[in-house]
Amino acid sequence: MTDTLAIHATDPFDPEALNAAVGLDPVDPAYVQVLRVATALNLIPLAIGASVFDYLLIRHIEGPYGLITALAWLIAITVIITFPSRRVSRWGYKIGDGQLRVARGWLFRTDTIVPFVRVQHIDVGQGPVERWFALSHLIVHTSGTHNSTVTLPGLPADLAAAMRETIRRHIQTDFA
Amino acid sequence: MSDTAAAAAAPPIDDDANWQRLHPATLALAIVKLGPRSLNFLPAVAALGFTGNWVYIVPAILAFLLFSLVAAWFHWLRFRFLVGDDEIVIESGVFSRQHRTIPFDRIQDVSIEQGLVSRALGIAKVGFETGAGGKENDGDLDAIGLDAAQALRATIRAHRSGEVAAPVAAHAPEAAAVAEDRLLFAMTPRQLLVAGLFNFSLAALAVVGAGMQFFDDLLPFDFNVFNPRDWIDLAGQYGLDQWVIAHRWIAGVGAGVSLLFIGFASGIATMFFANWDFRLTREPRTLRRTRGLTTRTDVAVPVKRVQAAILLTGWFRRLFGWHELRLQSLASDGEKERDHQVVPFARLDAIDPVLAEVAIARPDDGVRWQQSHNVIALGGLIGALGATTGGLVAVSFGQALGWFGPVIGVLIGAASLFGARFHRWTDMGDQIAIRRGWWKPRLTLLPHASVQSVDLKTDFVLRPLGLATLVFGVPGGSALATHEVPAIPLATAQELRHRILAAGLRR
Numbered sequence: 158m159t160d161t162l163a164i165h166a167t168d169p170f171d172p173e174a175l176n177a178a179v180g181l182d183p184v185d186p187a188y189v190q191v192l193r194v195a196t197a198l199n200l201i202p203l204a205i206g207a208s209v210f211d212y213l214l215i216r217h218i219e220g221p222y223g224l225i226t227a228l229a230w231l232i233a234i235t236v237i238i239t240f241p242s243r244r245v246s247r248w249g250y251k252i253g254d255g256q257l258r259v260a261r262g263w264l265f266r267t268d269t270i271v272p273f274v275r276v277q278h279i280d281v282g283q284g285p286v287e288r289w290f291a292l293s294h295l296i297v298h299t300s301g302t303h304n305s306t307v308t309l310p311g312l313p314a315d316l317a318a319a320m321r322e323t324i325r326r327h328i329q330t331d332f333a
Numbered sequence: 334m335s336d337t338a339a340a341a342a343a344p345p346i347d348d349d350a351n352w353q354r355l356h357p358a359t360l361a362l363a364i365v366k367l368g369p370r371s372l373n374f375l376p377a378v379a380a381l382g383f384t385g386n387w388v389y390i391v392p393a394i395l396a397f398l399l400f401s402l403v404a405a406w407f408h409w410l411r412f413r414f415l416v417g418d419d420e421i422v423i424e425s426g427v428f429s430r431q432h433r434t435i436p437f438d439r440i441q442d443v444s445i446e447q448g449l450v451s452r453a454l455g456i457a458k459v460g461f462e463t464g465a466g467g468k469e470n471d472g473d474l475d476a477i478g479l480d481a482a483q484a485l486r487a488t489i490r491a492h493r494s495g496e497v498a499a500p501v502a503a504h505a506p507e508a509a510a511v512a513e514d515r516l517l518f519a520m521t522p523r524q525l526l527v528a529g530l531f532n533f534s535l536a537a538l539a540v541v542g543a544g545m546q547f548f549d550d551l552l553p554f555d556f557n558v559f560n561p562r563d564w565i566d567l568a569g570q571y572g573l574d575q576w577v578i579a580h581r582w583i584a585g586v587g588a589g590v591s592l593l594f595i596g597f598a599s600g601i602a603t604m605f606f607a608n609w610d611f612r613l614t615r616e617p618r619t620l621r622r623t624r625g626l627t628t629r630t631d632v633a634v635p636v637k638r639v640q641a642a643i644l645l646t647g648w649f650r651r652l653f654g655w656h657e658l659r660l661q662s663l664a665s666d667g668e669k670e671r672d673h674q675v676v677p678f679a680r681l682d683a684i685d686p687v688l689a690e691v692a693i694a695r696p697d698d699g700v701r702w703q704q705s706h707n708v709i710a711l712g713g714l715i716g717a718l719g720a721t722t723g724g725l726v727a728v729s730f731g732q733a734l735g736w737f738g739p740v741i742g743v744l745i746g747a748a749s750l751f752g753a754r755f756h757r758w759t760d761m762g763d764q765i766a767i768r769r770g771w772w773k774p775r776l777t778l779l780p781h782a783s784v785q786s787v788d789l790k791t792d793f794v795l796r797p798l799g800l801a802t803l804v805f806g807v808p809g810g811s812a813l814a815t816h817e818v819p820a821i822p823l824a825t826a827q828e829l830r831h832r833i834l835a836a837g838l839r840r
Contacts, residue, residue: 256834266796268789272834275785299785300663300808307786 179268181249181260187290188248188311192241194286200233250309252320255327257297259309269307273327275299281317293317297324352413356478358454363405365450367398414474416485419492421461423472435461435472441663442619442633443486447479449627457482490616517620517687518676520611528608528678529601531650535592608677615690620660622675634673638663639691640783640809641816643672644684644776651774654680658687661809693778696759696766705756706800706820713749717742748772758818760829763836767818779816781836783807789826801826805833 207229216222247266251258257276260268280296287293287310294310295317312320374397381390407427415422420436444460451457456476477485520528609626619633641661650656658676676684681695688695724738748771757768764780786806795801801823805816818829 265792266790268791269786270789270830270834271786299806305806 179249179260181251181258184245184248184250184309184311185292185313186245187292189242189245190290191286191292191311192244193237196241197237200236204229204233245311248309248311252323257307257309257320257324259307271297271299271307273324276324276328279321279324281321283314295320352415353477354413355409355474356454356456356476356481357409358456359476360402360405360409361454362450362456362476363409364402367401416488421472421485421489423474433472437489437492440489441635441638443489444633445479445482445486445631447625447629451476452627452629455479459485490618514621515615516612517615517690518611518613518679518683520608520677524678525604525608525611526601528655529604530597531647531653531655531678532600532604533596534600534603535596604677611677613675613687620675620687620690622673632673634660634662634675636691639693640807641780642688642691642693642778644695644778646774648772648774656681656684658684660691661807663809688778693764693780694761695776695778696761700759700761700766702757702759702768703821703825705753705758705818706798706822707750707753708794708798708800709756709820710749710753711794713752714746717744717746717749720745756819758821760832765818765829765833767816777816779805779807781833784833787830787834789830791823795820799823803830 208226211222211225211229215225243263247261247263249260255274256270256272258268258270260266277298277300279298281293282296283293291314292310293312293314294308295312297307297309299305299307374394377393378390381387381393404427408425411427411430412423412425414424419438420434421440423431423433423435425431425433441462444462446458446460447456448458455478457479458476459474459482461472474482474485606626608624611624612622614621616633618637619635621631621633623629623631639660639662643659643661645657645659646655655678656676657674657678659672659674661672676687685695719742721739721742724735724740724742727735727738729735752771755769755771755774759766763782764778767777767779769775784805785808788804788806790802790804791800798820799822800820802820803818803826807816818826821829
């Protein structure tokens with residue numbers, strides 16, 4: 158079918174084309190900064206740890222002092238600068254047609270569809286870093302044990318609230 | 334004293350007389366349960382012994398027993414329940430009181446369980462499954478008299494089927510309900526024996542073998558069933574040693590026969606203990622299962638809560654047409670199992686009526702199965718490659734045992750390639766059937782209406798091949814596996830996902 162062709166025609170280094178090809182909306186670009194901060198909070202302690210290890214051990218056994226430190230910081234900074242934008246561009250979502258569709262990842266890509274009538278309850282969450290950039294994440298709970306929570310990050314706070322209202326209306330109409 | 338305190342703490346209820354306590358024999362049960370628990374006390378005893386304070390050991394043990402009994406007695410004293418017109422109220426807790434109300438409407442099923450001691454005492458543990466998830470959220474009455482338990486279930490069932498709620502003491506509604514119950518499936522001792530023969534298991538062998546090794550020096554006789562030399566020695570005592578040495582195969586046969594005997598005996602024993610007097614009955618809203626030789630359990634599966642059916646068999650028993658049926662429901666079966674085993678061992682013609690009760694059909698013989706791509710064998714092949722290289726490295730270091738690596742590698746690779754051919758699926762209109770496995774073939778029957786969410790997964794292996802894996806989110810969850818259709822063409826996967834979601838929405 159055409160979808161198969163579209164996937165094959167997609168340049169793997171141009172993820173925006175991937176989302177557009179399967180009709181998904183991208184998440185907010187500001188989410189790049191959120192991910193960047195989160196990545197930095199994870200990696201910088203590791204880099205500091207590597208530096209301390211370098212200072213305490215390698216220098217004493219008269220190994221190539223400085224090599225590990227330099228490598229650790231180089232990798233950390235490269236990852237912090239380049240990876241978040243790539244990861245963000247691989248998130249995609251589509252709301253409407255009675256269902257929520259969330260796609261994520263590239264090496265292991267997962268494309269989830271949750272019909273609104275199957276939603277048990279909805280969370281809209283905001284972490285401190287997300288609040289800084291006026292973003293929220295939406296968590297949809299279903300009663301299935303596999304995939305019982307579907308998370309969609311990187312939404313502008315007002316859009317997340319609007320999406321919650323849309324889904325909530327569908328839950329109500331199902332029971333009415 | 335606690336009685337007055339409890340009455341003061343409890344919300345005002347017109348007549349206190351309706352409150353009931355657990356059966357007094359529960360205290361006797363508490364003594365039995367002390368046995369395993371006193372193991373915790375062993376280190377303390379050991380410490381007393383090592384420090385030389387031998388005189389204190391007996392008083393310490395007595396104090397421990399007394400303390401435990403008093404604690405059990407307080408628990409019993411502070412636990413009471415009330416069966417109302419449309420709810421059950423449970424009050425428990427010695428220091429922190431808990432007051433729980435469970436409306437009959439919310440009780441999905443009432444299970445009755447009896448251990449060996451409970452049966453001797455004529456009491457049973459009653460569990461209320463509310464589907465709230467987690468053991469903490471459900472109520473237990475551990476334990477009340479068996480007749481009271483059955484009457485209580487009859488009351489709740491009568492309420493749920495819309496009849497007038499009957500008082501707990503009356504037996505009339507139960508008799509009326511039984512009249513419309515229908516026996517769907519039962520296992521006779523003969524069937525159990527056949528099932529046990531197919532249940533051949535060498536798991537017990539490992540235990541026996543390990544025990545033999547461990548207690549070798551302690552056993553009064555110096556004999557190891559797994560050691561051929563011991564058999565020869567035994568023969569020697571009867572003057573047969575020369576003959577046995579000449580015919581060594583006798584020792585081999587002896588070891589083989591004992592292996593077979595242990596395997597069959599443990600298989601039959603586990604089958605008899607678990608499924609003695611197995612009965613599956615259709616009741617107005619539920620399938621009810623009673624079984625067990627020492628521990629008798631009585632579990633009800635609400636028909637409307639059944640999400641999927643799983644048919645299991647083995648490569649050997651399949652040749653004789655034997656299958657096992659499990660139902661996936663919102664509630665879980667006991668603490669360990671996620672699925673309800675409703676038919677442990679039967680031919681398909683006995684299973685079909687049970688499936689019909691939950692409105693799930695088995696695909697016809699003529700149905701066209703679609704196959705998953707052979708790439709699903711990749712994981713096994715990588716494992717085989719790892720085993721082979723590991724073994725060869727060991728050989729290169731002069732370890733002859735390393736030759737096992739390539740042999741096992743070839744076996745793993747062949748098995749995964751062969752097994753991949755058995756991953757099949759078919760869409761039956763309102764339900765999807767997924768078949769997998771060769772060693773233990775498994776057929777999952779999943780109605781479209783049970784599907785809560787659908788994942789379409791691809792990765793760097795599947796994408797270049799134009800393949801995708803569909804994973805279904807189904808309530809209840811299965812211990813056996815997630816429900817998935819692996820490695821099918823992307824277009825097929827997208828179309829199937831669309832169809833399943835559309836069917837779910839139509840409902």
